[in-house]
Amino acid sequence: MAGYVEEEARVLVNIEINPGIYHLKIEAKEIAKKWQPGQFVNLLLPAGMDGIPFLRRPFSIFMASKTEIGIVYRVVGRGTDNLTQLVKGDSLNCLGPLGVPIKRKIEPSATTLFVAGGMGIASIAASAIYSGGMLLYGARTESELILLPEVTGGLAERMLISTEDGSFGTKGLVTDLLPAILAVEDYTGIVACGPRGMLKRVKEIGERYNRSVYLVIEERMACGIGTCLACAIKAPEGYLRVCKDGPIFLAQEIVL
Amino acid sequence: MINLAGLELKNPIMTASGTAGYGRELANLVDLDSLGAFVVKGTSLEPWVGNPPIRVAETASGMLNSIGLQNPGVGHFISYDLPFLRQFSVPVIVNIVGRSVDEYALLAKRLKDMEGIAALEVNVSCPNVKEGGLSFGQDPLLVKEVTEAVRENWDKPLIVKLSPNVTNIVEIGRAAKEGGADVLSLINTLRGMAIDTNSGRPVLAQGIGGLSGPAIKPVALRMVFELASELDIPLIGMGGIQSYRDVLEFMMAGASAVAIGTAVLRTPGMLIELVRELEYWRLSNGVAWEDIIGLTVRGEYGEFR
Numbered sequence: 001m002a003g004y005v006e007e008e009a010r011v012l013v014n015i016e017i018n019p020g021i022y023h024l025k026i027e028a029k030e031i032a033k034k035w036q037p038g039q040f041v042n043l044l045l046p047a048g049m050d051g052i053p054f055l056r057r058p059f060s061i062f063m064a065s066k067t068e069i070g071i072v073y074r075v076v077g078r079g080t081d082n083l084t085q086l087v088k089g090d091s092l093n094c095l096g097p098l099g100v101p102i103k104r105k106i107e108p109s110a111t112t113l114f115v116a117g118g119m120g121i122a123s124i125a126a127s128a129i130y131s132g133g134m135l136l137y138g139a140r141t142e143s144e145l146i147l148l149p150e151v152t153g154g155l156a157e158r159m160l161i162s163t164e165d166g167s168f169g170t171k172g173l174v175t176d177l178l179p180a181i182l183a184v185e186d187y188t189g190i191v192a193c194g195p196r197g198m199l200k201r202v203k204e205i206g207e208r209y210n211r212s213v214y215l216v217i218e219e220r221m222a223c224g225i226g227t228c229l230a231c232a233i234k235a236p237e238g239y240l241r242v243c244k245d246g247p248i249f250l251a252q253e254i255v256l
Numbered sequence: 257m258i259n260l261a262g263l264e265l266k267n268p269i270m271t272a273s274g275t276a277g278y279g280r281e282l283a284n285l286v287d288l289d290s291l292g293a294f295v296v297k298g299t300s301l302e303p304w305v306g307n308p309p310i311r312v313a314e315t316a317s318g319m320l321n322s323i324g325l326q327n328p329g330v331g332h333f334i335s336y337d338l339p340f341l342r343q344f345s346v347p348v349i350v351n352i353v354g355r356s357v358d359e360y361a362l363l364a365k366r367l368k369d370m371e372g373i374a375a376l377e378v379n380v381s382c383p384n385v386k387e388g389g390l391s392f393g394q395d396p397l398l399v400k401e402v403t404e405a406v407r408e409n410w411d412k413p414l415i416v417k418l419s420p421n422v423t424n425i426v427e428i429g430r431a432a433k434e435g436g437a438d439v440l441s442l443i444n445t446l447r448g449m450a451i452d453t454n455s456g457r458p459v460l461a462q463g464i465g466g467l468s469g470p471a472i473k474p475v476a477l478r479m480v481f482e483l484a485s486e487l488d489i490p491l492i493g494m495g496g497i498q499s500y501r502d503v504l505e506f507m508m509a510g511a512s513a514v515a516i517g518t519a520v521l522r523t524p525g526m527l528i529e530l531v532r533e534l535e536y537w538r539l540s541n542g543v544a545w546e547d548i549i550g551l552t553v554r555g556e557y558g559e560f561r
């Protein structure tokens with residue numbers, strides 16, 4: 001039973017934690033209860049006079065307590081910009097939890113290596129924390145790293161950070177860290193979420209070292225539940241739905 | 257009860273093809289049996305792969321899509337989806353699509369003896385491969401030919417779904433009626449496009465797509481009104497419906513029932529609200545649907561609350 005619901009939720013917290021990056025906490029009892037790491041929620045955001053944003057917008061749930069869910073989002077367009085206007089007590093229509101939980105594809109364990117680029121951290125942080133595995137986390141610059149205790153708190157010694165400009169952690173791309181680690185550690189599975197370019201590199205490197213690579217994909221969506229076929233990603237034959245067949249895929253299931 | 261040429265609906269609310277899939281996903285959120293009818297995604301003879309992404313774009317009060325009629329084919333529908341839908345009592349309408357007249361005829365033949373199908377809806381907004389890609393729905397002769405081909409192989413109610421991308425919708429509707437259609441449904445999406453001004457590139461990978469949502473409602477309503485004024489055939493109206501007031505507009509313009517597409521993608525639960533709100537409106541005004549359907553065409557204006 002795919003247990004998702006349309007729920008009128010209440011905003012608890014919506015604060016800017018880094019420039020242009022917000023932490024949103026909402027009370028959404030049903031969704032919180034059903035959520036499993038890797039799943040997302042499709043939000044109906046406040047619209048302007050022209051009705052935009054018209055479609056829902058998908059966001060990973062990075063954590064859930066008994067009654068609350070947490071989201072971190074980056075302002076990139078009209079929808080996320082309007083979302084910043086919501087304050088405590090406002091209502092927000094949520095559809096979720098959606099998508100395949102990470103553990104249905106791979107049981108996260110101490111032999112799982114997680115790789116996050118930018119906002120990709122939101123999809124995999126919870127699994128990384130529970131798993132006992134290691135997280136490689138990269139961003140362009142320090143101010144784009146989300147180091148909220150709720151997000152990466154449990155990871156202290158199990159996390160390696162890189163920034164492209166060297167303002168925090170190792171200088172360079174997060175994927176630059178991969179070969180050295182894979183050469184010496186026997187991580188059997190890799191779970192990665194981030195920009196397409198990064199995912200391609202993870203796939204390449206992971207396959208070179210013969211590890212199972214799982215990629216968490218972002219694609220534009222409409223329904224989020226699998227009916228409209230908007231969120232197509234190329235597969236060896238035809239297309240798969242990111243919202244319903246994913247967002248996590250074994251790298252071989254899709255063509256990047 | 258609403259009777260559409262023998263197709264009985266317990267209320268006027270149906271799903272629109274392509275926005276509710278084959279029902280599985282929506283059934284988690286909405287009791288399908290509370291709907292007037294369930295219309296499945298466009299189904300072809302063989303599986304269709306669909307178009308490359310990006311497949312959807314937002315526009316002011318609407319959206320563009322170029323899904324490309326991706327579907328797993330009628331064989332898969334019969335073995336996998338139809339058994340699922342048979343668990344429900346809601347009338348199931350199968351939307352069919354083909355690339356030639358023969359394909360439409362073969363689809364009807366395949367579905368003819370299947371239990372659990374209340375009606376066929378023929379989507380003619382599809383390029384005709386043999387005629388150099390012109391849409392069937394833009395040529396009255398082709399519309400008539402496709403309708404006849406399906407009619408010969410299908411005894412139950414036959415709906416023809418019209419494309420709005422024509423200059424004279426009445427002419428097309430008349431052709432479908434002459435070909436043997438029992439009911440007309442309209443409108444399918446309007447051709448449109450959006451451009452990313454940061455690159456100049458069309459947003460959709462296919463360049464052009466189909467516009468749906470509130471942006472098209474006035475056009476859809478006008479077309480329903482024109483058909484209801486000129487032809488004697490039951491109509492199913494759709495295009496941008498978001499509220500029960502929108503439904504009433506379509507019914508007053510001449511639609512016996514309506515389909516909801518894009519709005520279901522945003523707020524699936526609204527299907528049930530519409531059913532409830534419409535019934536409340538009807539009862540509190542003490543009217544029967546027969547009195548409401550087409551009242552604007554007849555000029556029998558009333559005073560409603």
Ligand SMILES: Cc1cc2nc3c(=O)[nH]c(=O)nc-3n(C[C@H](O)[C@H](O)[C@H](O)COP(=O)(O)OP(=O)(O)OC[C@H]3O[C@@H](n4cnc5c(N)ncnc54)[C@H](O)[C@@H]3O)c2cc1C
Pocket residue numbers: 040053057058059060061071072073074075076077078079080081119122123217218219220221247
């Ligand atoms: C499963 C999933 C989980 C996600 N989780 C998060 C999250 O936890 N935090 C977060 O900040 N964002 C997340 N996103 C991305 C988020 O959905 C988009 O940033 C958001 O929809 C943008 O909306 P907007 O109206 O602000 O921008 P728009 O005006 O819609 O777009 C702004 C720009 O972003 C591009 N864009 C929009 N949507 C996408 C997309 N899905 N993929 C690639 N490019 C896109 C557009 O082309 C445009 O250039 C997730 C996406 C998916 C599919």
Ligand SMILES: Cc1cc2nc3c(=O)[nH]c(=O)nc-3n(C[C@H](O)[C@H](O)[C@H](O)COP(=O)(O)O)c2cc1C
Pocket residue numbers: 228272273274275297298299321323325351379417443444445467468469470472494495496497515516517518519
């Ligand atoms: C994502 C999407 C997919 C669609 N797929 C089909 C289809 O397979 N067959 C069809 O006849 N119409 C299809 N349509 C058209 C709708 O059924 C409907 O005619 C149109 O969207 C107008 O109604 P609306 O504004 O309520 O969405 C599709 C529309 C959308 C938005």
Ligand code: FES
Pocket residue numbers: 220221222223224225226227228229230231232241242243244
């Ligand atoms: S967003 Fe509709 S199928 Fe994925």
